[in-house]
Amino acid sequence: MGVYDEAEANDRDLHLAFMRKALEQGEEALAQSEVPVGCVFVYNGKIIGAGRNRTNETLNGTRHAELCAIDDILGNRTSNFSHVGSDLEGSNSFSESSPDDTILALYPPSMFEHCDLYVTVEPCIMCASALRQLRVRKVYFGCWNERFGGCGSVLNVHADPVGNDPPLQVEGGYCREEAILLLRRFYMKENSNAPNPKRKATRVLKTTDLDTSLTSRDDRTRISSTQVVDSFA
Numbered sequence: 001m002g003v004y005d006e007a008e009a010n011d012r013d014l015h016l017a018f019m020r021k022a023l024e025q026g027e028e029a030l031a032q033s034e035v036p037v038g039c040v041f042v043y044n045g046k047i048i049g050a051g052r053n054r055t056n057e058t059l060n061g062t063r064h065a066e067l068c069a070i071d072d073i074l075g076n077r078t079s080n081f082s083h084v085g086s087d088l089e090g091s092n093s094f095s096e097s098s099p100d101d102t103i104l105a106l107y108p109p110s111m112f113e114h115c116d117l118y119v120t121v122e123p124c125i126m127c128a129s130a131l132r133q134l135r136v137r138k139v140y141f142g143c144w145n146e147r148f149g150g151c152g153s154v155l156n157v158h159a160d161p162v163g164n165d166p167p168l169q170v171e172g173g174y175c176r177e178e179a180i181l182l183l184r185r186f187y188m189k190e191n192s193n194a195p196n197p198k199r200k201a202t203r204v205l206k207t208t209d210l211d212t213s214l215t216s217r218d219d220r221t222r223i224s225s226t227q228v229v230d231s232f233a
C-alpha cells in the first residue's frame with residue numbers, strides 16, 4: 001500500500017470512528033423510543049456537539065438530530081452529551097472551561113465552515129438546508145433516506161444552485177448497515193407495541209441482506225424496499 005492509500009485508509013478509519021459516536025447517539029434515541037438517528041459535529045479532530053432525534057419527547061417536528069446538535073453547539077444544550085471538545089479517546093481540550101462555556105465563546109459562528117458532521121442517516125430536506133446555510137464543511141452520513149433525504153435521495157438541497165451558499169459536500173455509506181439495523185430495531189419495537197398490529201408487524205429483523213462494504217448510492221435501492229426510514233432524519 002502506497003503512502004497515499006495509507007493516508008486514505010487512516011481517514012476512512014477516522015470517519016468510521018466518528019460515525020460510531022453518531023450511532024451511540026442513535027442508540028440513545030432508540031432507548032427513548034425516538035426514531036433512532038444520531039450525529040456528532042467534529043471540529044479540528046474533536047467532537048464539539050452531539051444530537052439525537054427528540055421529536056416525540058418535545059412534540060416538535062423540527063427537533064431532528066442535526067438541529068439538536070447545532071443547538072448543542074450554540075449553547076442551548078438539550079443533550080446529555082458531556083464530552084464536548086473530546087477526541088475519540090475522551091481527552092478534553094476544553095477542560096479548563098466552565099460547564100456553562102459554549103464553543104461559540106471560544107470560536108466565532110464561522111467555525112461551522114471548518115466543521116464536519118457525522119450523521120447516521122442522510123439529512124432530510126430541512127436539515128440539509130440548515131447545514132448548507134451554516135456552510136458546514138462536509139457531511140458524512142450512514143444510510144440514505146429514501147422518503148425525505150435532501151442530499152440526493154428526494155431533492156438535491158446540498159447541490160442545487162440556489163441562494164448564495166456554496167454547495168454542501170456530502171458522502172454517504174459510512175456504517176450504513178449499522179444505521180439501517182438501528183432503524184429496523186425501532187420499527188420492530190414500534191410495530192410490536194401497536195394496539196392493532198399491522199401486517200408489517202410480522203416482519204423479522206433482517207440482518208443478512210446488508211452489503212457490508214461502503215457502497216455508492218446506486219446500491220441503496222436494494223434496501224429501500226424495507227422502508228426503514230420514516231422521517232426525522
Ligand SMILES: [Zn+2]
Pocket residue numbers: 064065066123124125126127128232233
Ligand atoms: Zn432532518
